[in-house]
Amino acid sequence: MRSLALLLLAPAALLLSPLTHAAPPPYETRTEHDPNGIGKFYLGREIAQVMGHQAAGWLERPERESEERTDLLVEAMQLKPGEVVADIGAGSGYFSWRMAKEVAPEGKVFGVDIQPEMLELLQRNMSRRGVSNVVSVLGTTSDPKLPAGSVDTILMVDVYHEFDQPYEMAKAMVDALKKGGRIVLVEYRREDPKVQIKRVHTMSEAQAKAEFTLFPELRWERTLTPLPQQHIIIFRKN
Ligand SMILES: C[S@@+](CC[C@H](N)C(=O)[O-])C[C@H]1O[C@@H](n2cnc3c(N)ncnc32)[C@H](O)[C@@H]1O
Numbered sequence: 001m002r003s004l005a006l007l008l009l010a011p012a013a014l015l016l017s018p019l020t021h022a023a024p025p026p027y028e029t030r031t032e033h034d035p036n037g038i039g040k041f042y043l044g045r046e047i048a049q050v051m052g053h054q055a056a057g058w059l060e061r062p063e064r065e066s067e068e069r070t071d072l073l074v075e076a077m078q079l080k081p082g083e084v085v086a087d088i089g090a091g092s093g094y095f096s097w098r099m100a101k102e103v104a105p106e107g108k109v110f111g112v113d114i115q116p117e118m119l120e121l122l123q124r125n126m127s128r129r130g131v132s133n134v135v136s137v138l139g140t141t142s143d144p145k146l147p148a149g150s151v152d153t154i155l156m157v158d159v160y161h162e163f164d165q166p167y168e169m170a171k172a173m174v175d176a177l178k179k180g181g182r183i184v185l186v187e188y189r190r191e192d193p194k195v196q197i198k199r200v201h202t203m204s205e206a207q208a209k210a211e212f213t214l215f216p217e218l219r220w221e222r223t224l225t226p227l228p229q230q231h232i233i234i235f236r237k238n
Helices: 002-019 053-059 064-068 070-077 094-103 116-129 166-176 205-212
Strands: 027-029 037-042 045-048 084-088 108-113 134-138 151-157 177-189 218-224 230-237
Touching: 053 116, 064 070, 070 094, 070 151, 070 230, 084 094, 084 166, 094 108, 094 116, 094 134, 094 151, 108 116, 116 134, 151 166, 166 177, 166 205, 177 205, 205 218, 205 230
Parallel strands: 084 108, 084 151, 108 134, 151 177
Antiparallel strands: 027 037, 037 045, 177 230, 218 230
């Protein structure tokens, strides 16, 4: 009788399983760690220290475009007018206004950061450039405070490796995306020996896939490598 009940329940369990989240992987704290990291590990990766607003000038350095080919990154995103974009970890808004131009006039960009000083800088940069379709949002380390199901594209450039609660942030991003929306993750290539960046500020493609495809709603779509040092890893919400 018991085995008959199990037999009848099994197909129902199979149907439900893709919709349910497994328990989040635990964070681990180690005393011996990289001096540029915070000693907290997620799926074997050490989380980096957050870049302070005092260093914002570096994000706006004139040689950035030629060094990182930020123009190719914006081009590779193929944004369309009318899209709603979230620039998470926007900093001074280097990418926010460039994307705002692509999605104008109907589309907009949420510029999200956890440092109010960065958002002040971002707002100043937007008014200086006469950009009116960037909305600044003060997030927390676990929540980008975006409306549910409202975003077509989330961009993170050199920021995800700094999130001290990456699981919670990724979960909130899944909720904020529209169905069919995408996450565009840009990180320095850890697996590329030519990339001379501090280790905790890099991420391998395999690590990124492991962290994002934990969520059954997300699938890896493609990885692009037109940039000199970073990869562009795209995940799509089913
Ligand atoms: C290295 S800067 C990159 C800024 C920008 N993406 C760029 O490429 O110019 C990283 C930014 O991420 C922000 N940040 C760190 N953790 C965050 C979180 N959980 N949510 C939102 N922003 C975060 C930091 O405050 C900082 O402004």
